[in-house]
Amino acid sequence: MSDLSERPVLVLGASGFVGSHTARLLVAKGRKIRVLYRRSSNQEALSGLPVERYLGDVHDPASLRAAMQGCSTIFHCVVDPRFWLTDTAPLFRNNVDGLRNSMDAALACGVDRFVFTSTMGTLGLNPDGPVTEDIEFNWMDRAPPYIRSRVEAERLFQLYCREKGLPGVALCAANTYGPEDYQPTPQGKMIWDLACGTFPVMWEAGAPTVDIRDVAEAMILAETRGCIGERYILANEYVSNRDLCAIAAGQTGVKPPLIIPRAVAHTMAWVGEQIFKLLRQKDYLVRSDAIFLSNVFRELDHSKASRELGWHPRPFSETVRDAVAWCSSYPGRHNWAKGVKPAVRPMRG
Secondary structure, eight states, X not given: OOOGGGSOEEEETTTSHHHHHHHHXXXXXXXXXXXXXXXXXXXXXXXXXXXXXXXXXXXXHXXXXXXXXXXXXXXXXXXXXXXXXXXXXXXXXXXIIHHHHHHHHHHHHTOSEEEXXXXXXXXXXXXXXXXXXXXXXXXXXXXXXXXXXXXXXXXXXHXXXXXXXXXXXXXXXXXXXXXXXXXXXXXXXXXXXXXXXXXXXXXXXXXXXXXXXXXXXXXXXXXXXXXTTOEEEEOOOEEEHHHHHHHHHHTTTXXXXXXXXXXXXXXXXXXXXXXXXXXXXXXXXOOHHHHHHTTSOOOBOOXXXXXXXXXXXXXXXXXXXXXXXXXXXXXXXXXXXXXXXXXXXXXXX
16 A cells, blocks of 8 residues: 555545544644535534645535545545434435445545445344444344435445455444534534533433544544454443433533433334324424434444554543533534534434
């Protein structure tokens, strides 16, 4: 492989949570960075970064090839996480077709590495212990459209690595938390609401977590240490909703929310769904799928990433502390209620 540090790299999805942190860390390491952005992209997370900007879209092959020319590595951080969409076609168009276009352009441009941000949602369930990368996806009968789109995307990625020679590495990330969550993500908004004492009720569930800064670190480690065609779990601690609420509320000393049984929350969500359907409402967040996804996984085994990439995540308590501290100093948080979807805690990855 040629000297990666001498050539530019391209971050796709750089305005998002994973992409912006990846771009920021690459800049800190002295790399030459390009980003592809749409006219509608909010670039606040990239403000002040010395990056070369290319106008385009993952659905515009010509713009992809133009941005990739001469690049050593592509960091594909594009994801459409809108599990609440009534019309789910955009999930497959953005998560699957967009990835296909990116991989085709990468092959045409002869890049050395293609690092793909996948999700823990593509992993198989293991009732007998921790989940590893070797467990194939085995719960399609329960998977909602968002998860099916991510599974289809990862399978397409593996096909390109196996049959077309894509020099790709996939990273299966758990629920991401941390500072500099400008959009914010639903889970980032939830942490702030919990710290403010304005999140009244949570259901009994739990999920694996990971610091967004540790995900960015893994992205860069995977560029040089990841094995082509392999996937790596990026997950740290399994955290129950009860503990999550206590940790976040404890940052400011407010009272944690009431915790209700998951069965009660599922019933309430199902009833809400039926009402929204009767009223012919679209894109509603109250979904039983969200309750189900919030408790799919327990422990995920990240030993492969530690062993092969040299990846070592930080404690979740540190992540929450830094997220709350950043939120408290970020003036833009006052506008969050105007545009962000209400915070829930489904699998997002």
